[in-house]
Amino acid sequence: MPPDKPTAASNVSLTRRAWAIRRNALLMGEVQGQGYIGQALGVADVLAVTHFHALTYRPGDPEWEGRDRFYLSIGHYAIALYSAMIEAGLLPEDELETYGMDDSRLPMSGMAAYTPGMEITGGSLGHGLGIAVGAALGLKRKGNPAFVYNMMSDGELGEGSTWEAVMSAVQWQLDNLVCVVDFNNQQADGPTTQALATGTEAPKWEAFGWHAQEVDGNDLDALVQAFDTARALPDPRPRVIICHTRMCKGVPFLEDREITHFIRVEPDEWAKARAILDAEVPT
Amino acid sequence: MTQELIPPHSRRGSKYAARTVPVSETGERLTTSAMIASLDAEGRATVAAPFGHALVDLAKFRDDIVGLTADLSKYTDLHVFAKAYPEKFYQMGMAEQVMISAAAGLAREGFTPFATTYAVFASRRAYDFICMAIAEENLPVKIVCALPGLTTGYGPSHQATEDLAIMRGMPNLTVIDPCDAIDIDQATRAIADHPGPVYMRLLRGAVPKVLDAYDYRFEIGKARLLRDGGDVLFVSSGFMTMRALDAAENLAQEGISCAVLHSPTIKPLDATTITAEAAKGGRLVVTAENHSITGGLGEAVAGALMRAGVHTPFRQIALPDEFLDAGALPTLHDQYGLSVAAVTASVKSWLAA
Numbered sequence: 068m069p070p071d072k073p074t075a076a077s078n079v080s081l082t083r084r085a086w087a088i089r090r091n092a093l094l095m096g097e098v099q100g101q102g103y104i105g106q107a108l109g110v111a112d113v114l115a116v117t118h119f120h121a122l123t124y125r126p127g128d129p130e131w132e133g134r135d136r137f138y139l140s141i142g143h144y145a146i147a148l149y150s151a152m153i154e155a156g157l158l159p160e161d162e163l164e165t166y167g168m169d170d171s172r173l174p175m176s177g178m179a180a181y182t183p184g185m186e187i188t189g190g191s192l193g194h195g196l197g198i199a200v201g202a203a204l205g206l207k208r209k210g211n212p213a214f215v216y217n218m219m220s221d222g223e224l225g226e227g228s229t230w231e232a233v234m235s236a237v238q239w240q241l242d243n244l245v246c247v248v249d250f251n252n253q254q255a256d257g258p259t260t261q262a263l264a265t266g267t268e269a270p271k272w273e274a275f276g277w278h279a280q281e282v283d284g285n286d287l288d289a290l291v292q293a294f295d296t297a298r299a300l301p302d303p304r305p306r307v308i309i310c311h312t313r314m315c316k317g318v319p320f321l322e323d324r325e326i327t328h329f330i331r332v333e334p335d336e337w338a339k340a341r342a343i344l345d346a347e348v349p350t
Numbered sequence: 351m352t353q354e355l356i357p358p359h360s361r362r363g364s365k366y367a368a369r370t371v372p373v374s375e376t377g378e379r380l381t382t383s384a385m386i387a388s389l390d391a392e393g394r395a396t397v398a399a400p401f402g403h404a405l406v407d408l409a410k411f412r413d414d415i416v417g418l419t420a421d422l423s424k425y426t427d428l429h430v431f432a433k434a435y436p437e438k439f440y441q442m443g444m445a446e447q448v449m450i451s452a453a454a455g456l457a458r459e460g461f462t463p464f465a466t467t468y469a470v471f472a473s474r475r476a477y478d479f480i481c482m483a484i485a486e487e488n489l490p491v492k493i494v495c496a497l498p499g500l501t502t503g504y505g506p507s508h509q510a511t512e513d514l515a516i517m518r519g520m521p522n523l524t525v526i527d528p529c530d531a532i533d534i535d536q537a538t539r540a541i542a543d544h545p546g547p548v549y550m551r552l553l554r555g556a557v558p559k560v561l562d563a564y565d566y567r568f569e570i571g572k573a574r575l576l577r578d579g580g581d582v583l584f585v586s587s588g589f590m591t592m593r594a595l596d597a598a599e600n601l602a603q604e605g606i607s608c609a610v611l612h613s614p615t616i617k618p619l620d621a622t623t624i625t626a627e628a629a630k631g632g633r634l635v636v637t638a639e640n641h642s643i644t645g646g647l648g649e650a651v652a653g654a655l656m657r658a659g660v661h662t663p664f665r666q667i668a669l670p671d672e673f674l675d676a677g678a679l680p681t682l683h684d685q686y687g688l689s690v691a692a693v694t695a696s697v698k699s700w701l702a703a
Contacts (some may be wrong), residue, residue, distance in 0.1 A: 133394075141388050179487055186458070191482045197448040201455020201463075204440065209459065228479070231448035238443065
């Protein structure tokens with residue numbers, strides 16, 4: 068294992084990492100009593116693979132020049148990313164209880180100025196991929212072999228700026244850029260596939276000139292394979308991994324609930340959800 | 351019949367009435383002039399592409415400087431830089447949002463990007479990206495935009511009459527409206543050294559040179575008194591400083607003494623100098639800007655004076671709060687009050703009132 072992937076060298080399985088991310092997210096969700104817990108539970112497996120398999124970084128040195136850049140375009144997924152960063156040792160676990168509170172370093176929507184290791188300010192959707200294009204150009208200018216990973220949502224596929232960035236990445240042959248799309252088919256007003264994303268996203272990205280993979284975003288083995296492929300690909304295309312995830316994955320009674328963008332969780336249900344996770348702690 | 355919508359200051363008649371070829375008093379055809387180049391050049395020395403050449407100079411010693419454009423390098427003088435340093439130049443295509451975002455990404459990686467387009471496209475189309483990808487993180491991206499205010503006869507699609515109002519509203523952003531080739535050259539160098547984001551208006555092509563006749567040096571956040579006078583205090587920015595200087599000459603011949611305070615930095619405004627000059631009293635304060643009367647230099651100055659408790663007679667030379675007509679620039683500048691003759695006449699009428 069490369070020296071700057073200390074977490075990948077450990078005996079802790081990705082299954083356990085994903086479990087810990089879900090558990091951290093539930094604890095943070097409970098602090099506010101509501102939040103983007105559906106997205107966090109859904110994307111936990113993807114983040115287990117990015118932060119404990121794919122990315123190179125140093126937990127004690129978030130500004131290290133050799134790190135892979137991880138851009139969270141979807142600011143409201145901060146709860147998920149904080150959960151992964153806490154598990155990775157990038158953020159202290161005891162700050163978890165400050166989530167979304169006054170003076171917290173963990174605001175509801177992720178911002179670079181608040182959180183060490185949070186690379187960009189997300190939240191105005193359709194921004195991350197364009198910034199990632201510039202960062203990928205910058206890394207190439209410097210001869211820095213690091214990669215830029217931009218995590219975005221399926222809803223952001225509706226933003227015109229996303230497609231400007233898609234075309235630009237091809238124009239500049241950004242083979243150091245990996246776009247990760249969390250496709251949970253849920254945006255604020257309803258299913259994404261009933262808005263602007265049609266469900267045929269991979270052929271669309273391919274037609275634009277990207278290397279596109281579509282995977283079950285809750286299948287750790289499939290994700291590992293997809294991220295390995297994206298990294299090792301010997302051609303000059305930018306890469307996209309479209310991850311089909313299930314909102315609230317891992318907590319069956321929430322998975323079965325009528326899924327919305329901002330899911331309702333009753334006060335007593337947080338402990339119930341945690342108990343479900345705690346009943347089966349992976350090794 | 352549907353009413354035709356014609357704003358109050360328009361020369362437009364009915365679009366259903368046929369027209370004949372317009373000619374000037376000297377019999378020349380009046381054609382639409384798209385560029386500021388030559389607008390103020392009559393009788394003045396000009397400098398070719400001062401922004402492009404200043405950037406080339408800077409890049410000789412600074413590897414961090416890169417240039418980006420959204421298909422408008424030729425019309426923002428960035429082609430000079432692109433030719434000198436093709437490896438430092440990014441043609442981003444007709445895509446302002448990714449140009450601005452990519453500039454932010456390059457700045458994150460330690461570069462100092464100069465991104466160019468027209469002022470309308472930066473301020474209207476790319477606003478959210480300038481705001482969140484650049485200004486909120488205080489990244490050192492320099493957005494340099496041609497066709498500010500009324501410097502094209504193409505009509506509202508290209509006339510950035512409200513760009514200063516838009517950009518002034520953005521925290522962290524420094525906003526510059528330079529006057530001439532001297533100002534542009536010096537401002538380009540100054541903003542390259544400035545650690546934060548900047549929006550700068552640009553005159554391109556053959557740009558008149560005026561400020562070399564004065565003891566002038568550009569400094570971010572500083573207004574400079576170019577000329578003193580006892581009856582009127584012009585506070586001006588952009589090419590309206592040239593107009594104010596010319597109007598001051600005209601008015602001097604009629605016994606009206608005008609001071610001209612050039613304030614190329616719109617934000618942060620040099621409130622100290624402006625209020626100190628205005629507080630001297632006994633003068634009509636006249637702001638002059640190539641911008642809508644709403645939200646630009648004039649209202650910035652008015653706010654500074656009010657906050658400082660300086661109560662002085664005050665008038666604004668500015669464009670009306672309207673979508674402007676298409677046409678030849680000299681016609682439009684007369685029509686909307688920006689020409690030297692119109693400025694001179696306005697001041698005389700205000701003093702006579």
